[in-house]
Amino acid sequence: MPDTLRAVIYARYSSDLQNAASIDDQLRLCRERAAREGWLLVGSYEDAATSGATLMRPGIQRLQQDARDRRFDLVISEALDRLSRNQADIAGLYQTLAFAGVAIETLSEGRVSEMHIGLKGTMNALFLRDLAAKTRRGLRGRVEAGRSGGGNAFGYTVLRSLTDAGEVRRGDRAINAQEASVVRQIFLDYANGMSPNRIADRLNRDGVAGPRGGAWDKSAIHGNPKRGTGILNNEIYIGKLIWNRQSFLKDPQTGKRQARPNPEAEWITKDLPELRIVDQDLWDAVKARQADRKIIQTGHQAWERRKPRFLLTGLVKCGCCGGGFSTIGKDRFGCSNSRNKGTSVCDNRTGITREDLEGRILTLLTDRLMDPDLVKVFAAEYIAERSRLAATRTDDSAAKRKELAKVIKDQDVLVNALLAGTPAARINAKLELLEARQKQLELELAEAPAPVSSVRIHPKMAETYHERIRAIIAGLSDPDQESQARDAIRGLIDKIVATPVPTAGKRKTLDLTLHGDLAGILAMSLGVQQLTGQQKTSCEQEVVQSTEFMVAGTGFEPVTFRL
Template identity: 50%
Template sequence: MKVAIYARYSSDNQRDASIADQLRICRLHAEKQGWQIVEEYTDHAISGASLLRPGIQALISDATRGRFGLVLAEAMDRLSRDQEDIAGLFKRMAYADVKIVTLSEGEVTHLHVGLKGTMNALFLKDLADKTRRGQRGRVELGKSGGGNAYGYDVVKKFDGNGEPVRGDRTVNEVQAEVIRRIFRDYAAGKSAKRIAFELNKDGIAAPGGGDWGFSTINGNPKRGNGILNNEMYVGKLIWNRQRFLKDPDTGKRQARMNPESEWITQDVPELRILDDDLWQSVKERQRAVKRNHSDDGETENHFRERRRPKYLFSGLTKCGCCGGGYSMISADLVGCSTARNKGTCDNRKNIRRDQLEARVLNALRHHLMDPALFKEFCDEFTREMNRLRMERRASIDAAEAEIKRIDRELDKLMKLIMASGSDDAPTRMMKQMKDLESRQKELKAFLQEAEEPPPLLHPNMAHHYHIQVDELYAALQEDSEAKRMVAADVLRSLVREIILTPENGELQIDVRGDLAGILAVSLKSKRPAGGAGRSQVEMVAGTGFEPVTFRL
């Protein structure tokens, strides 16, 4: 029996030794059972509330490929504490004909999944409730409920029993002076963007250690985040303003606002950094800016909140100087976001959006699939495929030869078993037969996967590409919004990124084409990421060729 071992611990408060202990006792159990350990999978300091863990994902992937027939763990809660996830894992393993065995529960069945899964889910809820209860108790004592804000340092100390005292904070005077500067500048009429500019110019590190941006200063007044909205700076600690829910599909936490009646407010005068007059001056200016939309930072926020339609190559344009994004800086112009918002890039060269789109579209139509260059690519691709085909053929020949040898061995063993009069000899021979049959099954599975036809490149593919792109370009001019959206999506799939670099007073544009998307369009695939041509496109794009790059 081939077995995989899985071990996990959930928090930084636990030790790596926990993983080693789990693996050790699982190895001993496997040795007693006579099982062969083929792989060990681990996840360090990762919660069991989600399956989005590298170790468990690798285990699932290898199980579906038939690498082992049994998964061994210390207990079910090591695999997952989420009821839905443990049920899904059990289904996947059952489909792959893989059993789950734990040292605590034995072989896991539907009964274990139902009862133990419910118990683990209740454990998680109870743990969350106790954690929030402890946080609320600290907040009511004027201590932090968790995390830390810019302007404060965590106080590390221990009580009489040697236990850490949590939640105490003290003012960081260096950062406090930066906070006062931000509030004074904003109250004096400077925009959040200009303040961020000046802080970066003076080499002052942002809260995360990087560069300041206007959003770090402006934040979100409703959620109470951002430098200008943190009421801790006037000695008021507010807790439970929002709660977090985990998206069941992505595993990411999403914030949800709580009713104001559920907020917990506590006075902490020892943590005050600002006086009331300065705080009120900033709040009054924020209200005026919201009414008039006159401040640069607030205008940018408002501009984003309107959710105007994205332009054709939105998100694909990059600055060649800093690597930051090129985005809309007005109704018609695109420019370097880093230069505009943070001041840490010197690229101030802008370009009209319609001019950028026209130049890139023209290149996609006339330059991206040059017939002469494509012929050279086809020749190189053919040489590479021939090399891969020869390597694969050698592996296939070796597998076929081994299958024939196993057939002969099985015939011999069968004849010996039938001729044997001993009770022990057939038992040993039967074990040998099972091993041979298992190996033969693996080889046949390999041959079944290896015998897929190789991808082919048609000599006229460049011609087909130009026809398809011309049709897509025409669709962009259609009255039908649905046709325009489909055409735009396919055209975007042809481009990996667009690099804009100022040279000699002009913007040079380098377009990096996505090879898989280009070939998919050439194959007349409606969706480059899927469809009948998908495996061919992925194999072509994965044979070591760099994306197509050309300069406009």
């Protein structure tokens, strides 16, 4: 009904509510609240066992997308901290929902306003900091008692037992004889001159499961000596537990945690001789070889320690195993899995120089994309699809205007009832709902996009693409434009698949298949992708948004080109 608010429920539990039943409890209480208020429930969103310190949660992401699509008018939650505990995130979420005309109602705070966002956001941030401090204090207590401070190392089995009070005792572990023999063999092989790459390859060929149950990677063996990571650097194998080597901070831009080394004075060290797996002589031999290799690398293989970000870094995938391509030599790329995990995982040992790779891809982007005949077909399909979407939007606007007229009419009926002597208590609540719905409909109609018929593309957009891509490639040699040109080119590429194929001789070469990002290619073809970073006009934005929408549909598949 037009006079009823459409509501959805959001529920979440995490570290402070470690109980799966909590989701059901939150949903039940919110349903009861919706029933009392007369709101129409149209859905619910859940995130189970997920921290509220980040918005990178599937449930809250779907909620925001549906809010932007105007599928509901109100979000009901048990408390504001169920939505987020991060100050910046809750403020951003509030602004996103407010822009979409969606309000937030919680069982604890009632209707949420800017005041709640400021005060509760600060309180939730303080809660997270206090929770982290308490967790860290508890972990340190376990370490001081000689138990694990979190996680487990390969070679040990976690033990579970109950205390006299019936609580689970955590942090105890014992040597796993089978895994311990693998650890000793790794140390022995490395001390005898075998590389981490060859050790990983041998373990994979022998079917030995890695620390996480999958294949072995050379990085799991050599790790980082300064940070104590990797099999060869974990001092627990000589009976020494070191805790608090590093701390983690969340990057506010990506939401990912970044490790930061702590000063050695802050490390907590405990001697646990009963957990020793590797004898001291073997450990010292490994450390001596690591020191020797460090000296050699400093003089002759500096490129291994410093890998600059090339034009196509991260975009090339192996056609045999699907893994990424990485630097395998100076200005040379190859399959990462084949180099790091051995030929038993991937036998693609064919490499390619940076010059050859970039040259072939840039040639393809310049000469073979945007065939004029295909562009004409696409232009006709594009215009037809835009016409269909325009008709759909026109129908939606008409329905909203019709609903708005009925909402105003219903308000007049209630006002007349008040004038006729009907008690206000029976009418006020319904009148408020109608007024809220009126404001929302007026806002949606005011923000409705202009008719799409004004947006047109031309079959000659292939010429525009070729002119722009040549200008961008030329910008790669200009220091002032190099960074922007690189980003523009990378935006045209979804991935590059490199598959080895035999040649006339015994050697193999790589067949390159470029999977283009169609939305990016079309944006450049339409002349709306600016190398200089100029802001797009509203018409240009409409074109880009529409192409992105249609690329995601079933009618337009990603473009693929081979070299």
